[in-house]
Amino acid sequence: MFYELAVSTWGEEEIAALHRVIESGRFTMGENVARFEADFARYFGMKHAVMVNSGSSANLAAVAALCHKAERPLQRGDEVIVPAISWATTYHPLQQYGLKLKFVDVDIDTLNMDVKQLERALTPKTRMLVAVSILGNPCALDVMRAFCDKHGLYFLEDNCESMDAEVAGRKTGTFGHLNTYSFFFSHHISTMEGGMVLTDDEELAHLCRAIRAHGWVRDLPTDTKLYQRKANDRYQAYRFILPGYNLRPLEMSGAVGIEQLKKLPGMTAARRKNMALFQKLFAGDERFIIQKEHGTSSCFSFTIILNPKLGPDRDYIFQALEKADIGYRVITGGNFLRHDAIKYYDYDVVGGSCPNADIAHDYGLFVGNHPFDIAAQITRLHEVLDRAWNESTQKR
Incomplete structure (x- = not known):
């Protein structure tokens, strides 16, 4: 891939x-x-x-x-x-x-x-x-x-x-x-x-x-x-x-x-270098909500939420990622309240609902970040998402 x-x-x-x-x-x-x-x-x-x-x-x-x-x-x-x-x-x-x-x-x-x-x-x-x-x-x-x-x-x-x-x-x-x-x-x-x-x-x-x-x-x-x-x-x-x-x-x-622990500082530094490029490419683009860094992130991956206020064609964009041979998945486990297992729980929801978690569940994805240079992959990701969004908008 x-x-x-x-x-x-x-x-x-x-x-x-x-x-x-x-x-x-x-x-x-x-x-x-x-x-x-x-x-x-x-x-x-x-x-x-x-x-x-x-x-x-x-x-x-x-x-x-x-x-x-x-x-x-x-x-x-x-x-x-x-x-x-x-x-x-x-x-x-x-x-x-x-x-x-x-x-x-x-x-x-x-x-x-x-x-x-x-x-x-x-x-x-x-x-x-x-x-x-x-x-x-x-x-x-x-x-x-x-x-x-x-x-x-x-x-x-x-x-x-x-x-x-x-x-x-x-x-x-x-x-x-x-x-x-x-x-x-x-x-x-x-x-x-x-x-x-x-x-x-x-x-x-x-x-x-x-x-x-x-x-x-x-x-x-x-x-x-x-x-x-x-x-x-x-x-x-x-x-x-x-x-x-x-x-x-x-x-x-x-x-x-x-052995892995010895390598951790260097691997974290490489992940953060990749993150800097990702942030540069996606920052300020209202179509894509990217994770706002709080403190100093160790950048497990790159999260992207398709801004629902702009009416994205989610399926078209996800299919474009698949065609480009880019792996992606739901953000962590998504909104846990949306999973079948919740029926076994005793629980309450503060405020009655979790609208932001729902947005991340329905419109969010993450792609990988690795402890080495993936500038080519990140650049390609941005190109694919930009083109797919524009194409899906033109088809309306």
Whole structure:
């Protein structure tokens, strides 16, 4: 394909890392996972990192940990404020733990949660706010954390799409009580499959470690406060203290993660260079609403919304992209309220509807951004969209 949605970012370093693990004969999580966790926590300036087998699992472990805290755990029926646009597994763990979702519309320019509606979303039952920075563009994390601190709420930051972005002088994925990351094939770094939970809270870190591996104690330090050790218990290594899962990553994924993390600053710089060209070509064109950068974006991809006020022929324009061999897809998961799975949820919609999320769902798309020069692809994208819009207008 001329312009791919996603490409591999691996080189000979990642392949060599895989071979080292194969030669060691140790495939389940071990010293490579532990080293990657330590490197990752250090890079983002956090105390604890817990690697799991996907970003979705990171969200699951994080929500589960908050439901098992010794003090003020989340409970069934508690309310959680969430954005209308995100990936499905931002929401699913919340539903699975019996929480009620309060959906807030997005800002049409940034595609992130409209923080002007936070106070309106708040009720006596609100216990948590979930932040999602869409496709590399930081949301108002400083405003959100201040809101949570003011009202005594937990703050969960789903940073699966925005690794290495920055806002208010800090990296995204460091503002929450818990922060989650994804290392899927198309993301900022890739470990085949994989994810991470970051936190400065020791109890939450220990809970995530237990939940990651069956709810047992084997991966916990001896001084943990989660349980009392028993003297001379021959089954101590197989003691289960929580209803957990098997979310463990592979040792190969940890080894690859070590190498990918070394490359992250350079890959982010390349993505931002591509973004500068994209912004230059599309800025000021009222036909195409592009994502307004907030803070410093790590530019996962390029979003484009066909301005519905100008009556675009959406199908004609999308078909033109396909004919030009340009890959595209819906922005993240679109408006989650429009998906069949919503029938299983207990939820409310702040203001009764999410018109901006609907516009992004119906008229939006994103194309890929890669950590190398794609000037030719971006230029071609602009040419195709410009011509397709003009042709569709002339046919009316």
